[in-house]
Amino acid sequence: MNYNEKAILSDWVHQFTNELFAWALYKTGSKENAEDLVQDTFLSAFSAFDTFTGQSSPKTWLFRILNNKIVDSYRRSKKIPLELVEDAAKERFDKNFNAETGMWNEFEAGQIWSVEEKHLLDDPKFQNILAVCLDNLPLKWNIALTSKYLSEKKSEEICKELDLTASNYWQIIHRAKLLLRQCIEKKYR
């Protein structure tokens, strides 16, 4: 039995290490951290092998473990609790709308929206602002958003990886996009 589990795990190591590593590296920016995270992911998967039901694919399951590891390592490295960051972001989002009617409170459309798309793509200043604004988002929102636009994964798959309900997921995407728009708008002057 044990032998069998090890064989399956080894098979997964060969199949998924590169993809998991690329994602961990992208999220942490450090090769060393990424290697540790991927190794931890497989070791956790081995310990928790009994809980793998086959309802999701092995890859989805492994990504879910990895995402939890990324959140944990981030939690350890930051002094401000993740929950506070998220609450503050929710508050910034809510300020955009009238609390009772849900209509826009104020909506600014600065000069960035008249700049040509092609120009923005090549503009280091804009790319820099986009990177900063992405980093300003709460980690979970950032992971959800980057999973969506980087990997072209279906929303169902991202929900499983991040352990979110569908309505939770759309709420996060909605809030994250709105705050990103606002952030870019403010910084690009």
Add this chain to the structure above:
Amino acid sequence: MHRKKIPLKVRIMTGIFLSCKKATELMERKAEGNIGFIENIQLFWHKGMCKVCALYEKQTRLLNRLLQKHLLQRKAAPLSESESSTLRAKIISEIEKK
């Protein structure tokens, strides 16, 4: 109590034609085909009446394209083949120890 303060016109508007908050959420769902038939009609009418939301949709779509390209550019280079096999061997030997 608070509800009474909202003008009837606004309540009808948001009830039938959605609030801006809801409309902007539906735009994200719609971009992935995750929107109901009725909601889609409501969103259509909402945008017809609300210039700000119509503008927001244009901007959020532009943001989708910019975001996708930005992320692809930033994505780190994958492992080389030798680095990858070293890492795989290391992980497998750790599993074997268990």
